[in-house]
Amino acid sequence: MLFKFLCLFTFLIICFSLIISADEEQIKKGEYIFKASGGCSCHTNKINQGEFLAGGRSIKTPFGKFFSTNISPDIETGIGNWSNEDFIRAMKLGVSPTGKYYFPVFPYTSFQLIKQKDLLALKAYIFSISPINQVNTPNKLSLPIGRKIPMMFWKKFVWTAKQFQENPLRTKTWNRGAYLVQAIAHCSECHTPRNFLGGLNYKMLLAGSIEGPEGELAPNITPDLKTGIGSWSKVDISYFLKTGIKPDGDYTEGLMSELIDLGYQYLVDTDLKAIAEYISTLPPIENNFINRNINH
Numbered sequence: 001m002l003f004k005f006l007c008l009f010t011f012l013i014i015c016f017s018l019i020i021s022a023d024e025e026q027i028k029k030g031e032y033i034f035k036a037s038g039g040c041s042c043h044t045n046k047i048n049q050g051e052f053l054a055g056g057r058s059i060k061t062p063f064g065k066f067f068s069t070n071i072s073p074d075i076e077t078g079i080g081n082w083s084n085e086d087f088i089r090a091m092k093l094g095v096s097p098t099g100k101y102y103f104p105v106f107p108y109t110s111f112q113l114i115k116q117k118d119l120l121a122l123k124a125y126i127f128s129i130s131p132i133n134q135v136n137t138p139n140k141l142s143l144p145i146g147r148k149i150p151m152m153f154w155k156k157f158v159w160t161a162k163q164f165q166e167n168p169l170r171t172k173t174w175n176r177g178a179y180l181v182q183a184i185a186h187c188s189e190c191h192t193p194r195n196f197l198g199g200l201n202y203k204m205l206l207a208g209s210i211e212g213p214e215g216e217l218a219p220n221i222t223p224d225l226k227t228g229i230g231s232w233s234k235v236d237i238s239y240f241l242k243t244g245i246k247p248d249g250d251y252t253e254g255l256m257s258e259l260i261d262l263g264y265q266y267l268v269d270t271d272l273k274a275i276a277e278y279i280s281t282l283p284p285i286e287n288n289f290i291n292r293n294i295n296h
Contacts, residue, residue, distance in 0.1 A: 023124070026120070026124040027121075027124050027125050027128045028125075029118075029124075029125075030120075030121035030122045030123065030124045030125025030128075031125045032266070033114075033118050033121055033122045033125070033184060034122055034125050034126070035262070035263040035264070035266045035267065036180060036184045036185060036263060036264075036267060036271070037122075037184050037186065037263060038185060038186075038258075038259035038262065038263040038264065039258070039259065039261075039262025039263035040053065040071070041255070041258045041259060041262050042057055042059060042068045042213070043055055043057065043068045043069065043070075043071050044057065044068075045057040045068075046258070050134075051132040051134065052129065052130070052132070053070070053071050053072045053078075053126070053129065053132070054070050054072055054132035054134040055067065055068045055069045055070040055071065055134065055136055055137070056068065056070075056134065056136075056137050059105055059213055060213075060215040061105060061211070061213075062194075062198075062211055063103075063141060063142050063198060064139065064140050064141035064142045065139065065140040065141075066103065066105045066139045066141070067136065067138070067139055069106075069136045070132065070134050070135075070136055071126060072126075072129060072130070072131050072132040072134075073127045073128075073129065073131045074131035074132055074133050074134070075131070076133055077132075077133050077134055077135050077136065078131060078132065078133075078134075079126070080127070080131055082097060082123075083097075084120060087119065087120075087123045088116060088119055088120075090102065090108065091108055091111045091112070091114065091119050092108065092111065092112040092114075092119075092161075093108065093112070093161065094106065094109070094112075094155070094159075101151040101152065101155060103139075103151070104154075104159070104198060104199075107186045107189040109159060109189070109200065110182065110183060110186035110188060110189055111183065111186065112161060112162065112163070113162070113163065113164035113179070113182055113183035114164075114184055115164070115183075118184070154197065154198065154199075158197050158198070158199040159199065164178075164179055164182065164183050166178075166179075171277075173270075173273065173274045173277050174274070174277050174278055174281065176270075176271065176274040177271075177273075177275045177276070177277050177278030177279070180271060180274060180275050180278075181275055181278055181279065185264075185275075187206060187221070188200055188205060188206055189213075190209065190212045190213055190218040190255070191206045191207070191208055191209060191212070191218045191219070191220070191221050192204060192205050192207065192209060193207070193208070193210075193211070194209070194211070204285060204287065205222075205282075205285070206220070206221050206222050206279075206282060206285075207220045207222050207224075207227075207228070207285035207286075207287040208220035208221070208227070208228075208287050210289065212255075213255055216254050216255055220285065220287045221279060221282075222279075222282045222283065222284050222285045223279070223280055223281075223282060224284035224285055224286050224287070225284070226286055226288075227286050227287045227288060228284060228285070228286075228287070229279075230284055231247070232247055232280075233247075234273065234276035234277060234280050235276070237272075237275065237276035237279055237280065238269070238272040238273055238275070238276045240252070241260060241264045241265070241272055241275065241276075242260075242264070242265050242267075242272060243260070243265070244256070244257050244260045244261070
């Protein structure tokens with residue numbers, strides 16, 4: 001009888017250890033995805049020494065001023081009571097647990113491309129950090145953008161729901177880079193100009209925007225020799241994402257420096273090389289409008 005009890009006890013201990021190990025592995029994977037996204041720096045009010053992921057950071061846009069939300073696992077003011085389904089719906093469809101439409105300043109337009117297993121890992125990591133009780137700051141928007149009906153119109157006629165599709169004609173490394181750039185790192189949200197309805201202008205994909213996040217200019221990162229990064233090698237791109245140092249020896253500034261400090265510098269070399277391979281094959285797009293604003 002004692003022997004059976006010891007066997008059962010040992011079995012339960014092993015099962016419990018495996019569960020803990022699996023949870024830790026999921027959290028670790030989610031932390032890497034979090035960093036590959038740039039560390040979600042928009043959700044930390046760094047300028048005012050805000051708490052990690054507690055929101056409150058102002059985001060200037062042509063449609064008014066937005067304030068990032070509390071995405072810490074606080075049950076009362078954060079997302080601590082969100083189910084897996086709630087999290088996936090928000091990230092892929094831009095809809096809150098209560099059915100509210102999120103503004104596309106929350107980049108679900110790119111996050112929708114993230115694979116579900118990666119989203120669940122990301123949620124596991126976010127729910128492992130310390131919850132912060134902090135009420136969200138109301139947005140200051142231009143009318144009628146703050147109303148429900150215009151957002152319903154935008155979701156139906158401007159935005160298109162889709163999934164990430166690998167290119168079978170490209171290498172595994174290229175497809176990994178495409179997934180990181182298009183989905184997780186959501187580079188197009190900053191580096192692609194928007195039309196008057198706030199939708200991304202895909203004809204100018206990654207060709208830069210003078211109305212980037214927080215009112216900053218986002219440069220052209222297509223391999224155009226005149227206005228983009230066509231003179232950069234793949235090593236230059238990887239090294240920049242790791243260190244923030246450009247080929248000319250200058251350091252990047254602004255939001256991009258935050259994304260590197262909080263996220264991209266922690267990527268493994270194979271992922272940095274994958275991003276460089278993908279970006280170097282993008283169609284070069286000349287954007288003289290960006291060039292003029294950089295030089296003046």
